[in-house]
Amino acid sequence: MSHKNGIDLLRDSFANKSTAFTEDEKERYGLVGLVPDVTETEDIQVQRVLLQLGTKSTDLGRYIYLIDLLDHNETLFYRTIMSDPARFLPIIYDPTIGEACLKFGHIYRQPRGMYLSITRRGKVKEILKNWPQKDVRFICVTDGGRILGLGDIGANGMGIPIGKLQLYTGCAGVPPQYLLPMYLDAGTNNEQYLHDPLYLGLRQTRPSAEALYSFVDEFVEAVQEVFPKCCIHFEDWTGSDAVHLLERYRDKYCVYNDDVQGTAGIVLAGMINAAKIKGTKLSDEKYLFLGASSAGIGLAGLLCSALVKEGLTLEQAQSQVYMFDVNGLLESTRTDLFDFQKIYAHKHKPTRDFVAAIESIRPTTIIGVSTVGGTFTQAVVEAVSGVNERPVILALSNPTEHAECTAEQAYTWSKGKAIYAAGVQFPPVHFNGQTFLPGQANNFYIFPAVGMAIFATQASRVTDEMFIEAAHAVADQVPPDLLNQGLLYPLQSGILEIEIQTAARVAILVFDSGLARVKRPKDMVAFIREHVYKPEYAAELAIETTPA
Ligand SMILES: NC(=O)C1=CN([C@@H]2O[C@H](COP(=O)(O)OP(=O)(O)OC[C@H]3O[C@@H](n4cnc5c(N)ncnc54)[C@H](OP(=O)(O)O)[C@@H]3O)[C@@H](O)[C@H]2O)C=CC1
Ligand SMILES: CC(=O)C(=O)O
Numbered sequence: 001m002s003h004k005n006g007i008d009l010l011r012d013s014f015a016n017k018s019t020a021f022t023e024d025e026k027e028r029y030g031l032v033g034l035v036p037d038v039t040e041t042e043d044i045q046v047q048r049v050l051l052q053l054g055t056k057s058t059d060l061g062r063y064i065y066l067i068d069l070l071d072h073n074e075t076l077f078y079r080t081i082m083s084d085p086a087r088f089l090p091i092i093y094d095p096t097i098g099e100a101c102l103k104f105g106h107i108y109r110q111p112r113g114m115y116l117s118i119t120r121r122g123k124v125k126e127i128l129k130n131w132p133q134k135d136v137r138f139i140c141v142t143d144g145g146r147i148l149g150l151g152d153i154g155a156n157g158m159g160i161p162i163g164k165l166q167l168y169t170g171c172a173g174v175p176p177q178y179l180l181p182m183y184l185d186a187g188t189n190n191e192q193y194l195h196d197p198l199y200l201g202l203r204q205t206r207p208s209a210e211a212l213y214s215f216v217d218e219f220v221e222a223v224q225e226v227f228p229k230c231c232i233h234f235e236d237w238t239g240s241d242a243v244h245l246l247e248r249y250r251d252k253y254c255v256y257n258d259d260v261q262g263t264a265g266i267v268l269a270g271m272i273n274a275a276k277i278k279g280t281k282l283s284d285e286k287y288l289f290l291g292a293s294s295a296g297i298g299l300a301g302l303l304c305s306a307l308v309k310e311g312l313t314l315e316q317a318q319s320q321v322y323m324f325d326v327n328g329l330l331e332s333t334r335t336d337l338f339d340f341q342k343i344y345a346h347k348h349k350p351t352r353d354f355v356a357a358i359e360s361i362r363p364t365t366i367i368g369v370s371t372v373g374g375t376f377t378q379a380v381v382e383a384v385s386g387v388n389e390r391p392v393i394l395a396l397s398n399p400t401e402h403a404e405c406t407a408e409q410a411y412t413w414s415k416g417k418a419i420y421a422a423g424v425q426f427p428p429v430h431f432n433g434q435t436f437l438p439g440q441a442n443n444f445y446i447f448p449a450v451g452m453a454i455f456a457t458q459a460s461r462v463t464d465e466m467f468i469e470a471a472h473a474v475a476d477q478v479p480p481d482l483l484n485q486g487l488l489y490p491l492q493s494g495i496l497e498i499e500i501q502t503a504a505r506v507a508i509l510v511f512d513s514g515l516a517r518v519k520r521p522k523d524m525v526a527f528i529r530e531h532v533y534k535p536e537y538a539a540e541l542a543i544e545t546t547p548a
């Protein structure tokens with residue numbers, strides 16, 4: 001085995017232990033004099049990180065510091081974020097990641113992941129081979145078409161695959177060496193970035209869907225050859241591309257779309273718990289969505305599957321889902337709808353007035369997936385509270401400014417009646433002598449756990465049933481006292497254990513469905529734990545390392 005030595009070892013973020021090298025290692029690897037003459041533990045090193053983070057005045061500053069840390073010492077990065085997930089999730093992920101993406105070309109320091117431009121067509125397979133790791137298990141890929149609720153931001157969207165994959169490790173323990181963030185660059189229609197000298201993508205507008213899909217075809221097929229055990233996770237494509245590409249590959253390859261399926265899983269988990277709070281059944285719910293694209297369509301499909309499991313026919317389930325987009329209510333006379341939207345376009349008089357739609361449809365639940373902040377106005381919240389004892393209000397759009405309403409607005413405008421969650425974590429709200437705990441309806445409770453189940457079982461396909469099972473597993477882990485305060489999701493402080501338990505339930509389903517490519521273990525939780533990454537330095541340096 002070839003070993004890195006001296007300064008090369010210190011510059012290898014996978015193997016670097018910084019001030020934690022032992023005396024023996026310092027001697028063996030030519031490090032004497034290159035590091036301070038101490039041998040610290042990981043926990044002492046974390047103390048120093050926390051001290052330095054304390055000097056940063058903004059979350060973006062903390063994000064940049066942590067990414068720098070990752071570039072130098074991966075173990076210490078994961079040790080830090082896994083030491084206090086509730087504190088660090090909002091910094092390395094939603095909402096700070098939104099600001100980091102908007103400024104991606106400006107705060108860029110080191111390469112991370114791969115950048116594949118449409119101008120490289122015909123050479124994708126060769127380029128994938130440039131990645132130093134040969135056993136890649138997950139590629140999270142975006143074309144930057146719809147990043148959070150920020151729209152088309154092209155190459156700046158690369159912050160999202162980087163951040164999402166960090167959660168595979170930070171939330172569910174998937175070892176980081178198997179993860180590859182990927183930006184497929186087909187241009188951008190964002191004029192601001194096209195004119196920004198620091199923009200890091202192709203300076204051209206987006207091609208036709210046909211040209212884009214043929215580029216994606218080449219990419220997906222090349223992945224099968226270069227990384228045969230890899231699952232492709234699609235993230236933050238524009239709505240119609242998200243739905244169409246998922247349909248194109250889902251039965252042929254190991255792929256999923258987190259915005260379609262992961263989001264659906266987390267909303268289903270929330271709805272299961274909302275029904276517990278209300279003492280009702282899922283099939284008693286009637287949904288009205290604000291937004292009818294990838295997130296809304298994915299959600300509607302999965303909720304309908306869950307209702308079918310409760311005994312409804314698919315048509316009955318679909319008849320309980322209504323949707324509203326930028327042109328108003330989806331109804332049967334609309335001629336501008338995609339096929340995947342038409343099933344939710346029921347007989348109803350046309351309207352562009354969301355409040356009027358609430359009064360007429362009388363939904364039990366409104367779900368914001370519109371990308372537009374503030375669209376659940378006081379009139380909207382009052383209308384849905386007027387037709388329900390306990391309205392469910394989910395404001396899913398990200399980041400914070402894009403939430404359809406805040407927790408405080410939901411609880412105060414509904415006079416404490418709302419059962420509320422949002423894509424970001426809002427603080428507890430005190431109203432009328434009561435404390436309400438808003439949950440974070442964010443797919444990070446779901447996709448890392450499903451990812452861990454796929455990783456451990458080497459699943460050959462990703463199915464909707466896996467997300468339904470994950471939803472039940474997440475929902476089941478909220479203790480009754482927290483449910484009573486309106487909390488729909490488990491506390492983030494225990495996220496790793498929550499996701500291990502969730503992954504184990506999904507893994508059982510993978511084996512039961514015949515999709516596993518490894519031998520079935522006796523104890524599934526123990527089996528998942530065996531695969532969990534631990535942010536600890538290896539006792540013995542096995543430094544056939546991979547460059548950062
Ligand atoms: N919390 C979570 O875990 C997740 C949250 N999300 C969030 O959901 C949001 C939507 O995602 P996605 O579906 O992929 O996004 P898209 O941009 O594909 O779709 C947005 C939808 O909202 C509609 N819309 C836009 N403006 C309005 C408006 N003013 N009134 C009513 N409808 C409107 C659009 O209509 P039209 O098509 O006609 O323009 C479209 O149907 C994003 O902000 C994203 O951050 C997504 C995934 C996970
Ligand atoms: C959370 C997420 O996936 C989104 O907002 O797109």
Ligand SMILES: [Mg+2]
Pocket residue numbers: 148235236258259
């Ligand atoms: Mg997303």
